[in-house]
Amino acid sequence: MADRTRSYADNVPGPFYVDDSCIDCDMCLATAPQNFARNQERRYSYIAKQPENDEEWALCLQAMEECPVCAIGCD
Numbered sequence: 001m002a003d004r005t006r007s008y009a010d011n012v013p014g015p016f017y018v019d020d021s022c023i024d025c026d027m028c029l030a031t032a033p034q035n036f037a038r039n040q041e042r043r044y045s046y047i048a049k050q051p052e053n054d055e056e057w058a059l060c061l062q063a064m065e066e067c068p069v070c071a072i073g074c075d
Contacts, residue, residue, distance in 0.1 A: 002064075002073030010039055014050030015075045016060050022046075022071040031066065032059035 007017040016035070018028070022044040028036040029045055035056055037048035051057040064072040 001070050004073060004075065007073070008039070008044065008046045010037075010046035010048075012047055012050055014047070016047045016050060016064070017073050017075075018044065018046045018071050019073065020044075020071075021069050023069050025068060027066055027068065028063040028072060031063040032056065035060050036063065 002017065002019045002021070004017060006019040008020065011017040024043045024045065026038070026045065029038060035047060035049050035051055036045050038045050051060045061074070064074060
């Protein structure tokens with residue numbers, strides 16, 4: 001389960017976040033490319049844009065459920 005206290009500073013404020021257990025698998029980027037981005041230098045993904053509609057919410061929730069290391073959280 002993702003831990004807000006270990007979330008990356010790159011995450012934009014809001015309910016979704018990615019913590020430091022991310023293994024840079026890019027699954028979230030493939031699932032919700034409008035909302036996730038990749039820190040190329042440090043090799044992890046983060047929330048670049050919080051969901052703004054039902055479709056984006058559904059895709060972010062799908063990414064959270066499919067994350068192999070449970071690095072995506074939602075408060």
